[in-house]
Amino acid sequence: MATPLPLVRRHRLVLLAVAVQILFILGVAAAGYATTAWGRTIRLRTTPVDPRDLLYGDYVRLTYTISQLPIRLWREPGRGAKANEPxxxxxxPAGGAYEALGVYVAAPPIEPRQVILRGWVTNSWRHGLRLRYGLERYYVPEGLGRALEKRPSLLVQVSIAPWGQARITEVKPDN
Known part of the structure; x- marks a missing residue:
């Protein structure tokens, strides 16, 4: 039969578990703020799709022009793209927003005016690729989702951190 831990030791373990959880939450929040503070800001063109979720409130589901790309931008000769592949x-930059130049399995070297956005393949076929970036849902104040949905196109300002994390900082109508 195992002997129970002394009360002081159990108390320390509980405190350690609580401290680890608090540090994790603070780390997640700090990573978001650091992305905005140190990230490079770009604009992407998108179209709004779906403005409402009963559990989470108003949001806009975004489909970017870079979400569906022609297969000619796939830069990995001799192999096809696989679903869920990073x-x-x-x-x-091109015409007020950023456009895709190529899709790679490993981060390639880039020129100073270019940026790299990490995504995942959701689907590929003979003529194209469909990608997701983790930026497809943007929550808005109650009532604003329907107004944004009526716009034919939006400009989304995204901050991309040097370590690859991306975060939406602003969504506005594309005039």
Missing amino acids: VYVVLQ
Whole structure:
């Protein structure tokens, strides 16, 4: 039969478990703020899709112009893209927003005016790729989702940190 832990030791273990949880929450919050503070800001064109979720409130589901790309941008000769495979999309400014130049399995070297956005392959077929970036849902104040949904296109400002994390900082109508 195992002997119970002394009360002082159990108390320390509980305190340690609580401290680890608090540090994790603070780390997640700090990573978000650090992405905004140290990240490079770019604009992406998108179209809004779905404005409401009964459990979470108003949000806008975003479909970016870089979410569906022609297969000619796939830069891995001799192999096809696999579902859920992480990829790196090289983006370059073009006409007020950033557009995709290539999709790679490993982060390639880039020019100073280019950025890399990490994404995942959701689907690939003979003529194209469908990608997701973790930026497809943007929560808005109650009542604003329907107004944004009526817009034919939006500009989304995204901050991309040097370590690859991306975060939406602003969504506004594309004039």
